[in-house]
Every structure is written in C-alpha cells, then in structure tokens.
Amino acid sequence: MTTFYRFDIMKNLRIFQFGIVVLLCGILSLPLSAQTEVMAWSNITGVRVDGELIDFESSLRVGTLKGDMEITGKEKQVRPVFHREGDMQEVTTTLRGVKFHQKVTDKGKGLVEISIDALSDTTLNQTAYYCIALSPENYVDAKVRTSGRKLTVTSANRKLEFKFNKSVKATVEKESTGTVVYISLMSILKKAGRTALSMELHASGVIDHSDAEITLDMQNPGSLFAGFGGNFRLQNPAADPKVIDYCLENLRVAYGRVEFPWRLWQPEEESDPIAVAQNGGLNKRVEESLLMAKRLKAMGMPVILSCWFPPAWAIDGGPASYARQGGVIAYRLDSRKKEKIYKSMADYLLYAKRYYGIEFSMFSFNESDLGIDVLHTPQEHADFIQEFGAYLAGLNLPTRMLLGDNSDATTFDFILPALNNPETHKYIGAVSFHSWRGCDDVTLRKWADAAKEINVPLLVGEGSTDAAAHGYAEIFNESTFALYEINLYTRICTICQPLSILQWQLTSDYSLLWGGGIYGSKGPLRPTQRFWNIKQLASTPADALAIPVSSSKKNVNCAAFGNMVRGEYAVHMVNNGADCEAVISGIPAEVKKLKVYVTNTKDCMKETAVKVENGLVRVHLPAISFITLLSGE
Template sequence: MLTPNRAVAQAEVQPWGNITGIRSHGQLYAFESSLRVISANGKKIAATAKEMQSPTYNRRAGSQIVLTRIDSLFFGQTVTEDGTGKIKVALQVIAKKDTTLTGVFFCLTLPAAEYGLSKQMLSGVKEDSVRSDAAAVANSFVNKRVKSVEFGAATRKLKLSFDSAELILVRKDSLGNLQLYLPLALNAVGRGDIIEKTFSIKVSGDIDNLPVELAVNTAQPGREFAGLGGNFRLQNPKTDPQVIDYSLQNLRVAWGRVEMPWRFWQPDKDADPIAAANDGKLNPFVLKSMQMAQRLDSMGVPVILSAWSAPNWAIVGPPKLRPGPDGIWGNPLDHSRDQAIYKSITDYILYVKAKYGFEYKLFSFNESDLGINIRLTGEEHRDFIKGLGAYMASKGLQTKLLLGDNSDANTYSFIYPAIADPATRPYIGAISFHSWRGWDNETLGKWADAATKTNLPLIVGEGSIDAAAWNYPDIFQEQTYALEEINLYVRLLAICQPESILQWQLTADYSPLIGGGIFGNKEPLHPGQRFWNLKQLANTPAGLQSMPVSVSRPGISAAALGDNSKGIYTIHLVNNGSTRQVSLIGLPAKVTKLRYFITKRKTNRKTNLKEAHALELKDGAFKFKLPAVSYVSLISE
C-alpha cells in the first residue's frame, strides 16, 4: 500500500551543487535545483550541471558543501540535514567584477509527472508585492514576496520557507515542469558584493511500499557474463600498488585492461624498440605496464591493451592532451605512416609474448571517437581495424581488435562503418563502450543490438558514472554515488548483456578503497561501500547467461543470470526506494533455496556483503523483504 510519510530527510546532492531530491524511509522525493545566471538580454542562461564547471565537494558532519563558479560569480552552497524531515540550504555568492545581468537565481524544478497539477500556497503575501524588475524570467505566473511557498500535489508536498519575505517567481518550462526561481541578485552585481540567503526545503507524501513480483524467464538465455573486470592503468606510483594488491586479493577479476604507453615505447619512428628493450633500455613506465599485464595473465585474467596517446611521429600536428580553443580533443593518425604504426604496435605485443610468455586478447585506442588522445572517424576506425588486424595476423598473433572502446554509450554511430564492412569481421574480438554517459534504455539497447547483429561479445571497457569525479573525491564515499553506480551496472547486465564490466579503476584513481593516503586521506586503507558493491557483483558465478526478468513495480532494477544445464542462477536487485515485500517466480522447481546477500548503508549503520538466512521456495515462489536503498543478490545453492 501507499503510506504517508513525515520523517527524517536525507538530501541527495550532486557534486556540482544540484540537489536532486530528498529521501525519507528510502523513498526519494525527486526534484532538481540549480544555480543559474541569466544574461542582461535574457538570451543566455548559465547553470550548474554535470561537467559544466569545476566544483569542489566535501561533507562535514551532516552538511554537504559545494564550491563552484560561473564566470566571475563564485558560489558556496551548504546543504544540511537537520533531522526533522527537512533540509536547510545556505547560499553565498561573491562577485569578482561589475556585471550587468537579468539576475542570479536559485532555481528549483519540480517534475511535471508529480507536480504538474499541484496547487501553490503562499504565506505572507502582500498586495503590493509584485516586482516588475523580475519580469524578464519569461512566463512567470507567480511574482511575489512571500515567507513560504508550498506545492501540493496528489501524493507529494514540497515547501520552501524563508527567514524573511523573499521574492519568488514560478513558471512552467517547455516540458510542463514547474520551476521556482529565487533571485539572489537582480539587474546587476558589483565587484566585491557578497550575497547570502538561507532557507529550508521540506517534503512529505506517500511512500511506495506496495509488494513487488519478479518473474525470471529461464527459457530465453542470452549472452554469458564472465564477471566483473577492472582497469589497471598505472598513474599513481605511490598509492596504486596497495589498491591493486587489495583488489586482486579480494575480488574475482574476470577481465583486465592496461595501458600501452606507446609514445614511450617508440618515440623515434626509425628506432627498433624491440632491440632497445633487449639491450635493457626499456622505458620504466613501459616495463611496469607490461608487468601489470603479466600479473593479470598469471592469474588467468584475459587482458585488453589500450593506447591513450601516440608518439609524435604517428600523429598529425603537435600532441593535444587537452582540448584546444576549438573544443576538439586529440590528434588524428598520420595515415602516410600506417605501416610503421601497425609495426610499432605489433612489435610491442610480440615483445611481450616473447619476454613474458602471454598474448594480449584485445587491442584498442582509448576513446578514439572523442580523441583521448588519438582521434579517429568511424571510417578511419573501420580501416584501422582491417589494416592492423591483417598485419598482426601476418605475424602469427591471435590478438584481435576492440570495436569501439567509445567514450560513451551516446556515440554508437562511430562503430557502424566497421559493422557494415564484412572485411573487418575476422579481426574484431569484441565490442566496447564506456558507461560515463548515455544511460537511457534506448541508447544502451543500441549496443546490445550491435552485439547481437555481429555475434560478438560486448564489454563495458570503463565502468562508472562520473568521468570528472576525481576532481571531488569525497563523493566516492556518498551512498548516493555508490547506489547510482551499482544501479547502472545492474541495468547494464539486464539491457546490454555484457561479457564483463571493467571498473574504472582498481587502482588509486577513482579508488573504491578509502584511506592509505589516496586523495590525501591518511586513514588506514579500507573498503568503502563501492568496493563492497563490486565484491558482491564479482561473486556472480562465472559463465552464467543473461535471462529476462520482469519487475511489477517501478524503483527496482533487476538482472537475472543462469545456467540451465547446471541449475545455477543469480539475481541482482537494486532497490532505489523504500522497503518492499518481494515474490520471485520463474526459477526451475529443482531450485529450492537461494542464498541472500546484501550491501547497504543507512546513516551510521552499514551492512557490507552480509549473508542473511537462505530463502526457501514456498508455494512456487521465493518471498523476502527487500530493504530500502539496498543492493541484494540471490544465488542458488
């Protein structure tokens, strides 16, 4: 049933400053705030958003603090959970120069699906409170000074309360969402101005705790999931080794990905890198990267070799390790030297095979669709696969090429030229994309379709959710981040059916471990919630096939895997909402018990990969409780 709720609030704050909702008893009451600056002519709106600024984020006790900047305006935002079912927001704006503008605003967007028909209740309204100087916020139908404003909908209420009467503007956007604008400054700001405002946001409403039915279809097995993988690109000599050691000792790693430091392997086109290596002149970073791959191979882990950048002789123009003024990343290859390029890469793989006795399974240029830092078109990517693939095969290598290894799921059209050319097929070993952006079902489905069409494995070459998170590493310890990351992985399992998801990274970079001097944290090294989530996923038995699973209610992500011949099944569930009673059906009758594992975090209490009592089949179903905001895995005995 749906039950009303009036309880303690937990603010979900993104590291760039946007508040995306308030949780209570696991139920997320969603909205989204932003800080916005509207230009003097009203035509330009700059707003806080993912990857649009360079913010800092940290948590102190019960407060989340974000510092960010839009042009010459410096913002500080502190969001505090005060334990009474509401949050407090304290804002500060410092102007660094004189600027004429329409205004600087705190904006709150309420989703049309929940608040589109809501009523607005104002308190402290005066008849003379309309302010014409704020009319530039188009289509505002409320423009008054109030002490508070409440939006009341059928199942939701949201109330903003101010210390003193504040001007508010309310409008609807093009999608029908309600938008409340709270002006922080209007018309102009002067250099040295400091503006401060404090207010509270309170939500209440129904909690969706209706029972849920999960139904697994074991009659339609799909692609195999080998297990969780990891990236092992070496970047931090002092702190990487401890994270690598801990990860490899405590996780079952099914795939690995390492760097080929190509520009250090052969900086001179006319040099013989193999001869130099045999003479003891191998670059130390190249040596460590090769040894990292050897370590993975010695554990039975197949290894992907990826090049981020190229030697100067292999590219057009001066090396671009950052985007230029035109916003374009990376350098194209110099195709007049294709044969030398093929030889240089192949020599690297041949040297490792001769020296260390193993062969890389796959090769790629990292994110060449974008240019990190080698940039190719889809057609160039197609031709490179054919050229290097044929060259490696002529040297007796079994190494194949990765199709794609794209920067995001959004850029799927990059792989289409290679898919359309049958001549590429002998040289492609798998398809790959990185999960930083493009999480909607339709986009993820494009990659699943490509794998089905080509009959190739699909690998998520870099798994995680925020490519800029290294700038604000405190976010790695937040439940919000951990839950969103594992929720994406479960969705990837269900939609894309990948052979592996390779965590970015199992090193100190984006570390799932806390302390050990990483990001300046001097605590003893220990696993965070993200690590426990990864370990729980990594415990999936190897080689199970993806199977369809339906969920009768929203808010739960589910992925099912199984082996009908062995009678082994695993169900991964992420509950994004309140506690639910679940009934699981569809497994074969011979499966009578399921082991139950859970990872979650609630205030000061943590549950890390805890095994609860086994579930037993009763009346044709497994019935169990799915705790609020949790990650649960069920594995058949």
C-alpha cells in the first residue's frame, strides 16, 4: 500500500528545504532564459531586445511551392527533440523523410547565430525550405530585399537582417497569414542528400516603454474563483509522491481531480468489485487513487473523479478491435451493457464514500469528445449525463456530471445537445474544457457564456499549453514556456472567470519541479519558473470574485480578484514586453498598501510594497515578468 502521509518531522524538514530554495532561488530555480524564442518543434517566434519581442516566425517546410507542403508546428511532427546548452538551443525533427538539425545561439543584444543541417532519407520531386513568416501587425508596410548572401526586412518599427554563409535562392510569397520568405535548402530531395546553411541574424526595432493603464471595475464583480487547482492522476510510483508532497505543502491548492481506474476496479464483468475489495482484493493502484482523493478531501477541497480506461468487458467489440493512433483509441462503450456499466461506476462511488469518506463533487469521462479513451458523440454525451446523473441521484449520491471535459476549447459544439436539453441541467455540476488548444478570445467567451446559460461554474479541467510537451520535457524549464503558460491562465481568468484552473499536473507528469530524476533531470528537486508563476497566481485570496479589469497596453495581460467581505484583493499582470510603469486605478478606498510580487528569470516571487493613494497606485513592471499586487496581511 502506498501512503502519501509523512511524520511531522518530515513535513518540517521539507518546509525548511523550501525556505532554503527560496533563499537560493537565483541559483537553484533560475530558468533558462532565452533572448531568442525557440519552440520545441524548431520554429523561432522572435528575438527579444530589452524585453521587446522583435517578432517573426521561422519554419522548416518540405513540399511544393503553392502546393502541398508540410510545415513544422505545434503537434505537427512526431517527437521532435529539444535541448539547450547554455545560450544554444537545438531541435532535431523530421519532415517527409528529411531530418533537420537546427541550432540557435544567442551571441549578443539582438544578435543570433542559426545553423541548419538537413539529411534526406528519401527521393522526392519536392523542395526543402527554411521560411520566415512576417505578420501583418508589424510588417504590413515591410520592404523585403534579397541579394545573394543577404536578406533584409524593414518596417516602421522592426528590422531583420540575415547574413548567410553562402548565396541563397529566396522567394517572397504573399499568403493568407502575411508575407512568407522561402529560402531553398534542397531544390529536390535525393536519398542520402545532405545540405547545411548557417546565418547571422540581427534583430532591432522600437522598444515600447510606455505606461500601461490598468483599470479595475469594482462595481461589477463577477464569478467566484475558488483558487488554483491540480490534477493528481498517479502514473509514476517512484517520482509522483515527492512532487505531490512538495506542491501540496507549498501551494494553496483549491480543487483536485483524480483518476477512476475503472479497468482495475472491475476487470471481470460478473465480479462484485465491492465484495472483492472487502475481501482484500482491492487493486493497489485503485487504493492509491482513493488515498490520493482522501488526502485532497482532508485538505478541504472538492475532488473531481475522471475515467480514462474502461474494462475490456465494457468496450463494444472488445479492445482488440481498436488501434491507438496519436494517443487516441476512442473506445465505444457497449450500449447493451449500460446497466452493468452504470452499476460498476456507481459501486466505486459508493465504496469510496463508505470506506474512505469521500464524496466526489463531479464525474467525467476524460476527453470523450476525442476518445482518450472513451468516445461519445455529442448526443451520447448528453444522454450519459442525463442517465448516469439520474442513476446516482437514485442512490442519494451527490456527485454531479461535468458538461464537456473536452480535450480542447475548439470542440465547443460537443456540449450543445446537453446544453440545449433542460433535462440534463439538474445533473450538471460544472462546464469543463481543457486548455491545450484553441484558446482565442472568441472561443473562450463561448465557454464562459455556456456556463452562465445554465447557471453553473466553469472549470478548466486540465490547464497548460502544450499536450505534447512531455515528449520534449526540457522545454518545461524554459522561460518562454513559463511565460506562455501564465499568459494563458491570466487571459482565462479575465475572459472566462472560472471557478478553478486545474494544472496538468501537480505530479511528476508535466512537472512544475525539476531535478530529482524528473524526466532524467539531475540535481536536487527544485521549483521552476512555472512553479513560481503558479504559486503567485495561487496566492489569490480564497473565494474571491473576479473583478473586471482592462489594460491600455496590448503587451500587458491582467486579471483581478476581490473578496470584499474580508477586504482582500489581487491584481495579476503579465508584462510581455519591455519594462514599463503600470498605473492601476479603481482600487478600493480602504486599501492603503499593497504587496508586490515579481517572478521572472531572475526573481522568484520577489516581494516589495507600494502605497495606494486615492485608489491609485504606480508600479514598475520589469520586462517579461509576472507581477502580482496583493492586499491584506
């Protein structure tokens, strides 16, 4: 039996260790800072100069110009390999039989060296390109000049100068997303064909230090924010416990989600799983999941129960008739066994209540829109909510259903049949989506509106930005990854006003910690910049209401919360550009002083304080940083 409890002496030791880490933050948890933003799939998204992102997007492409083309991008390649060595970031990836190895090295202010090696394992009448895409936002008036070994892009506020080690053939194309410069690497693919290209890039532009005006609207408080949450799906018995302990002891976690190990709970169709458990036959992994839920409940948080893997007997046609593709297997449940299926799942809820004292707040099949691993049609999802919700109500169990728990924000239409059927609403505890993809403002508002329509909270059941990142885990320790993640959470808090965002995960999977062997990392277990960002966001006062907030500056994203009963407030700001001043207005009159916390590549929740005068405060926002203002002691 695995237990997650420790003697008090161990807890005190861990808290002491956390204090040491805080003192040594600059040494132990300093993330790897990038002047050049390199994505794990090889694309460069820009070069930071004094914090300002001189934006463009590079890509590798193989195909036919103005025809069929494969392009590097998020989740578009199979297992790219990302690695950093000091100021050098490198990515190895393959497109259509061409293996690319790219190195990007920061050499000075705005100065970058880029080298690309390409080896073809096939013969095709196609071309390999290195491409530079220029967005209309900053390059609508850009002049692109190419001549032999030089490429220059000049706009009103940006300048890019590429100097190549040899003459290149460049083609400028106007595409739907903007201007794209195609630089030929291989004019035709030949088996064992090899080429190399290196270049020096100098990026410069207008650095925006102008003030950001942040305005709070205290007269129109919104939805309740219980606090930041986490997923606790146990997968690594060796590494999970130490990461879970660290996170639960050093973060305020307000919401939890655990796995229902259904295929281990009742592997045999005709067995009685409760009787088996009572007679000492409870599977170890099932017990560990129950103990995890019990620990979270003991800390006072609601716990969601989600199912990934059904038992073989519940699968229509049996497991052998399915094949996993890209992580998706999409099992269909056998509708002829619906009563047995509902009883099996309800038995688990009854057992958890009787023998562990756990009442799960909500239930879901994980990502059933996609099929990881159970697949529902939209109508089947609505039917399941209505039928299983009624089944649990008949047993006097308080567990409600999650509407959605979708794989992404993009698949919003999956919830429409249930949303439009009033008979499902009494069984729905919350609307849920996962934030891996599609979180543009318009789509996020759809999810917020859906929750308001049926008067239930909105949850982000799995929070983060890149579902494939476990395959190139070094990226978790990059400052760029941390910045993208906290930007997403800040936007979601403002646009969606969720009850909670549940981090995927607070275990060793997609870990917020590094070292201790996590993903092969060396050294002591220690927090990354991502951890400090999450800790800072999780410091929002408990049970605060979302406060509408606006920013005059596009590079500064904001979210605000207030618990007016206790007089506790939080303002979160992500500065995505150069350092500047923020002028925050609308602060309640009773607030006279605010604590200021800053997290970036150098500081880990560095604390200062500012005075508030007449509801107004001026605060310095360091470049590419997460800044939080907190009232109260």
